[in-house]
Amino acid sequence: MPTKSTLALAIAAGLTWSAGAQAQETVKVGVILPYSGPFADAANQLDAGIKLYMQQNGDMVAGKKIEIVRKDTGGPAPDVAKRLAQELVVRDGVDIIAGFALTPEALGAADVATQAKKLMVVMNAATSVVTEKSPYIVRTSVTIPQVNYAFGKWAFEKGGVKQAYTLVADYGPGHDAEKSFAKGFTEAGGTIVGADKTPVANPDFSAFVQRVKDASPEAVYIFVPGGGQPAAIGKALSERGLTPPATRIFGQGELTHPEALESMGGNARGIVTTFHYTLEREEPLNNAFVAAYREANNSRSPDLFSIGGYDGMHLIYEALRKTNGDTSGDALVEAAKGMAWDSPRGPISIDPETRDIVQNVYIREVQEVGGKLQNVIIDTIENVKDPLHGASN
Amino acid sequence: MTGNLLIVLFDGLAFGMLLFVLSVGLSVTLGLMNFVNLGHGAFGMLGGYVALVVTREAGLSFFLALPAAFVGAAVVGIACERTLFRRLYRSGELNQVLFTVGLVFVATAIATFLFGTGQQPIQIPDVLRGSVEIGGLRFGIYRIFLIVVALAVTAALIFGLEFTRFGASVRAAVDNQRVAQGLGIDVDTIFAITFALGCGLAGLGGALAIEIVGLDPTFAFHYLIYVLIVVAVGGLGSIGGSFLAAALLGIADVGGKYFVPELGSFLIYLLMVGVLFWRPLGLFGKR
Numbered sequence: 001m002p003t004k005s006t007l008a009l010a011i012a013a014g015l016t017w018s019a020g021a022q023a024q025e026t027v028k029v030g031v032i033l034p035y036s037g038p039f040a041d042a043a044n045q046l047d048a049g050i051k052l053y054m055q056q057n058g059d060m061v062a063g064k065k066i067e068i069v070r071k072d073t074g075g076p077a078p079d080v081a082k083r084l085a086q087e088l089v090v091r092d093g094v095d096i097i098a099g100f101a102l103t104p105e106a107l108g109a110a111d112v113a114t115q116a117k118k119l120m121v122v123m124n125a126a127t128s129v130v131t132e133k134s135p136y137i138v139r140t141s142v143t144i145p146q147v148n149y150a151f152g153k154w155a156f157e158k159g160g161v162k163q164a165y166t167l168v169a170d171y172g173p174g175h176d177a178e179k180s181f182a183k184g185f186t187e188a189g190g191t192i193v194g195a196d197k198t199p200v201a202n203p204d205f206s207a208f209v210q211r212v213k214d215a216s217p218e219a220v221y222i223f224v225p226g227g228g229q230p231a232a233i234g235k236a237l238s239e240r241g242l243t244p245p246a247t248r249i250f251g252q253g254e255l256t257h258p259e260a261l262e263s264m265g266g267n268a269r270g271i272v273t274t275f276h277y278t279l280e281r282e283e284p285l286n287n288a289f290v291a292a293y294r295e296a297n298n299s300r301s302p303d304l305f306s307i308g309g310y311d312g313m314h315l316i317y318e319a320l321r322k323t324n325g326d327t328s329g330d331a332l333v334e335a336a337k338g339m340a341w342d343s344p345r346g347p348i349s350i351d352p353e354t355r356d357i358v359q360n361v362y363i364r365e366v367q368e369v370g371g372k373l374q375n376v377i378i379d380t381i382e383n384v385k386d387p388l389h390g391a392s393n
Numbered sequence: 394m395t396g397n398l399l400i401v402l403f404d405g406l407a408f409g410m411l412l413f414v415l416s417v418g419l420s421v422t423l424g425l426m427n428f429v430n431l432g433h434g435a436f437g438m439l440g441g442y443v444a445l446v447v448t449r450e451a452g453l454s455f456f457l458a459l460p461a462a463f464v465g466a467a468v469v470g471i472a473c474e475r476t477l478f479r480r481l482y483r484s485g486e487l488n489q490v491l492f493t494v495g496l497v498f499v500a501t502a503i504a505t506f507l508f509g510t511g512q513q514p515i516q517i518p519d520v521l522r523g524s525v526e527i528g529g530l531r532f533g534i535y536r537i538f539l540i541v542v543a544l545a546v547t548a549a550l551i552f553g554l555e556f557t558r559f560g561a562s563v564r565a566a567v568d569n570q571r572v573a574q575g576l577g578i579d580v581d582t583i584f585a586i587t588f589a590l591g592c593g594l595a596g597l598g599g600a601l602a603i604e605i606v607g608l609d610p611t612f613a614f615h616y617l618i619y620v621l622i623v624v625a626v627g628g629l630g631s632i633g634g635s636f637l638a639a640a641l642l643g644i645a646d647v648g649g650k651y652f653v654p655e656l657g658s659f660l661i662y663l664l665m666v667g668v669l670f671w672r673p674l675g676l677f678g679k680r
Binding site: 037038040041043044170196197198199201202203204206207208210211214226227228229231232235236238239240241259260262263265267298300 | 397404511515522523533604605606607651
């Protein structure tokens with residue numbers, strides 16, 4: 001294995017050198033995303049964020065032209081992500097690798113970033129551990145413990161809930177969400193009365209919701225992947241009469257994304273979620289971002305993926321400005337550390353210690369505004385760091 | 394406790410009926426015509442998108458969208474049968490599998506191109522929302538509706554295939570094409586109609602499924618597994634078998650998740666293996 005990678009590196013070095021000689025004036029950014037397959041929607045939304053940023057800010061930075069090279073992993077495929085990262089570095093001679101909608105794919109490519117000494121911008125993958133896998137990784141999205149640990153505390157202290165049931169999808173992010181919510185909630189003094197895990201691709205939630213109902217908890221905390229499941233679980237809950245205010249429903253933001261709200265209808269009213277990006281947040285920067293995004297994307301609204309891609313590009317642009325066009329991984333990572341800016345999601349910064357994002361966590365409640373259901377911010381927890389980083393050190 | 398058991402049975406049955414409407418069309422094409430149509434899910438997806446366009450773009454009722462989904466999928470099905478599938482009736486199963494799976498990829502790409510990769514919610518009428526309380530238990534109205542539709546489809550199919558002249562012609566054409574042709578049965582047309590029927594039922598299933606499982610371009614692949622399990626457990630070509638298998642699998646799935654959530658979605662596969670060990674041709678398989 002080491003001999004293989006040293007060989008790859010030697011070739012990489014040779015190729016980038018020769019490529020660099022003739023194309024001094026471009027900075028190539030390799031974007032690795034699951035453009036096809038079950039996660040195609042996430043990739044598309046993230047890519048639209050990248051495109052919008054480049055459309056608004058031009059493609060020239062520090063006298064160099066930014067060129068995007070897109071690669072499709074075709075689904076959760078860590079090995080493919082790794083191979084694509086190698087190809088991008090070795091064959092296409094990219095200076096920066098970016099994208100990564102899914103944690104396994106980010107982990108797969110992390111080694112390549114380390115060995116090739118390239119800046120790797122993680123624009124979504126939300127498991128805490130990602131940034132610890134390579135000193136060249138910087139994240140511009142969110143971590144699951146970041147939004148859920150604070151939320152667990154909030155649920156007890158301000159939400160006034162003493163006991164809760166957790167129902168999460170049975171995969172890495174679901175386990176993270178369950179653990180961090182439960183940690184925040186129990187540390188504050190709450191009790192978890194029951195916990196269940198649902199299969200990742202679960203078409204029908206009736207059995208699990210019935211289990212929750214049998215336990216009759218004050219609140220139920222839910223984490224399911226975005227897409228079709230939020231609406232499905234929302235409906236299963238309301239069919240059994242588990243609706244706020246009788247039973248409080250908590251979850252991470254995906255649970256109440258616009259399409260899910262449309263599908264759930266009035267039953268979604270009162271669901272409380274935690275998230276780092278809120279589409280309806282009234283603030284000039286966000287309003288302009290949402291309007292421009294909708295115009296560019298056939299009136300589709302931006303979501304967490306879009307904002308991750310948008311801010312990821314901002315980080316790349318600003319880091320290049322700081323290094324004055326120097327594309328070496330070390331220089332770019334140094335430039336990214338401690339960087340702070342106003343994003344459409346609110347003020348954010350990159351923690352110089354962990355290279356992870358620090359941002360506001362918004363607690364939102366589904367309310368009817370002007371005849372339409374939307375997530376209304378009821379509380380803001382400022383400058384939240386991922387609670388797990390450093391915990392293992 | 395008995396109340397909970399009843400609810401689990403009801404939910405399982407409703408989920409099973411969803412599986413049934415999704416898969417009965419395949420039972421017709423695969424079982425009666427011996428054509429391995431793995432593109433079945435694509436016709437289900439087509440029905441889903443037809444229902445979506447009818448309710449959202451044309452602003453019509455969901456109750457009109459269901460027949461529209463059936464007709465839409467049947468029409469496209471017949472067009473595909475005339476131009477593409479009929480060439481494969483006599484070729485080997487592997488060719489059929491490869492061709493129809495390729496078709497699913499094409500369908501996924503077309504759906505992505507036309508509707509984007511996002512989830513598509515559907516507006517169902519208020520009468521189908523919520524739940525009714527009977528004897529202290531709450532039953533989801535949409536689930537009751539699913540069970541009713543599935544029972545109606547089963548009754549219509551069994552009647553149509555077992556007790557009508559058309560049904561007799563279909564069975565004759567399947568059993569022995571040459572003799573049937575010799576007796577003056579227009580096998581070509583019969584097959585086209587049967588295929589359209591199978592596709593139409595898939596379309597109906599797709600439209601009904603959106604409310605429970607959602608709709609996006611991966612639909613065609615996502616539910617293929619469940620559909621194949623139902624058809625395999627039920628036995629090829631048996632409408633009643635598919636019905637029983639779907640009910641059994643639905644109840645086992647929901648019951649399993651309720652009583653032993655650790656097993657999760659695994660139970661449905663275990664059941665399939667068990668049934669096929671016991672009866673390799675499925676519950677009602679003849680061939």
